[in-house]
Amino acid sequence: MNFPAWAAATPELVPRQDLVGAIALNGIGFNLARALGPALGGFVLAASGPAAAFALNALAFLALLGALLAWRRPAAARGGLPRERLLGAMRAGLGFVAAAPAMRAAILRACAFFVFASAVWALLPLVVRGRLGLGPAAFGLMLAVAGVGAVAAGAVMPLVRARLARGPLVFWASLLACASMALLGLAAHWALAALAMLLFGAAWLAAGSTLQVAAQLATPPWVRARAIGLYQLAMFGAQALGAVLWGWAGARLGLPTALGLCAGLGAAAAFAVRPWRLDGAAAPAAAAHPAAVPPPRPEAPAAELAELLHDRSGQVLEAVRYRLDPADRAAFLAAMAEVRRVRLRSGAVVWRLYEDVAHPERWTEFWVVASWTEHLREAARMSEEDRAALARAAALHRGGGPPEAARYLNVVP
Numbered sequence: 001m002n003f004p005a006w007a008a009a010t011p012e013l014v015p016r017q018d019l020v021g022a023i024a025l026n027g028i029g030f031n032l033a034r035a036l037g038p039a040l041g042g043f044v045l046a047a048s049g050p051a052a053a054f055a056l057n058a059l060a061f062l063a064l065l066g067a068l069l070a071w072r073r074p075a076a077a078r079g080g081l082p083r084e085r086l087l088g089a090m091r092a093g094l095g096f097v098a099a100a101p102a103m104r105a106a107i108l109r110a111c112a113f114f115v116f117a118s119a120v121w122a123l124l125p126l127v128v129r130g131r132l133g134l135g136p137a138a139f140g141l142m143l144a145v146a147g148v149g150a151v152a153a154g155a156v157m158p159l160v161r162a163r164l165a166r167g168p169l170v171f172w173a174s175l176l177a178c179a180s181m182a183l184l185g186l187a188a189h190w191a192l193a194a195l196a197m198l199l200f201g202a203a204w205l206a207a208g209s210t211l212q213v214a215a216q217l218a219t220p221p222w223v224r225a226r227a228i229g230l231y232q233l234a235m236f237g238a239q240a241l242g243a244v245l246w247g248w249a250g251a252r253l254g255l256p257t258a259l260g261l262c263a264g265l266g267a268a269a270a271f272a273v274r275p276w277r278l279d280g281a282a283a284p285a286a287a288a289h290p291a292a293v294p295p296p297r298p299e300a301p302a303a304e305l306a307e308l309l310h311d312r313s314g315q316v317l318e319a320v321r322y323r324l325d326p327a328d329r330a331a332f333l334a335a336m337a338e339v340r341r342v343r344l345r346s347g348a349v350v351w352r353l354y355e356d357v358a359h360p361e362r363w364t365e366f367w368v369v370a371s372w373t374e375h376l377r378e379a380a381r382m383s384e385e386d387r388a389a390l391a392r393a394a395a396l397h398r399g400g401g402p403p404e405a406a407r408y409l410n411v412v413p
Contacts, residue, residue: 093226149201
């Protein structure tokens with residue numbers, strides 16, 4: 001419950017141009033704690049026992065609580081609309097993620113990385129105890145070395161990101177993590193295992209922070225916490241599934257074989273998901289048209305129906321009618337493919353496009369939203385890129401004015 005809110009708050013604390021550095025810095029802090037925490041916890045445990053160690057950990061949260069209480073977050077503008085209801089907000093978040101290619105790519109590539117990378121955390125205690133013949137102190141040292149690798153990676157990440165886009169960076173970090181897993185499986189001495197953990201910590205930070213940045217940049221503020229929640233659900237779910245899977249493989253096949261198999265399959269997965277772009281596709285060029293066409297605007301609601309238009313109004317069907325030159329059919333279909341994603345990201349639960357079989361120049365776009373209030377939220381949810389996509393479709397309209405728009409309220413007799 002904490003992680004989505006934590007991640008969604010980061011873009012509100014720093015300017016957008018500093019978001020990448022802020023997420024990397026957050027990762028450095030996390031891994032620095034991973035490096036220093038085991039040593040401090042071990043010292044307190046040895047000196048005062050487990051109760052004191054857990055009490056100290058609880059007290060450490062007071063600094064975070066104080067910072068949160070002191071933060072005066074600006075109230076989100078709702079444009080006079082009521083707060084979203086829980087189930088409706090969840091549905092809107094799921095719809096956005098399903099219609100956002102960059103977000104889907106971040107989730108897919110996170111699953112492909114973490115389901116294999118989780119093998120290290122699942123099997124490391126067994127490697128330290130069974131293969132290296134060492135105890136808890138050595139296990140803490142391995143965690144600390146991984147933290148040092150992550151901190152070092154975080155320090156050089158700005159230089160790396162200046163040369164590599166997000167997609168290739170995650171790809172190479174995945175291969176480095178797989179090589180580290182294979183090395184850990186072969187290690188028969190603590191020094192070689194420590195080297196493997198150093199490299200793995202760097203790969204974990206590089207891939208994890210880059211995927212988090214991709215997910216952050218793919219989401220607008222209104223849905224960020226929900227989308228990040230789905231991303232982290234997939235990420236933690238992949239880690240849980242991977243831990244069970246590779247723990248079972250380690251018990252059945254032995255640690256070296258399990259880690260080697262995980263490394264090979266992880267590398268194959270990195271190659272398989274590479275086509276899914278984390279950097280987003282470039283926006284298509286605006287369609288050429290001799291005259292700019294304004295976006296369609298529906299008529300104002302009739303006064304006698306005003307009492308029916310509220311958060312519990314029932315579904316609203318929206319329609320836009322176009323007239324096309326049949327020669328523009330292919331261009332229109334391409335433009336409407338992006339319009340479909342815009343409508344679904346903005347709250348539509350159903351979207352359809354129909355062509356008049358008797359008049360090929362006539363087309364009608366239909367979509368349904370859950371209520372009148374959800375319809376009013378659509379405009380606020382659209383980005384400039386979304387409006388540009390709608391304008392490209394409207395520019396293909398051939399008529400005396402803009403495409404005709406209408407709204408219909410679902411009435412149950």
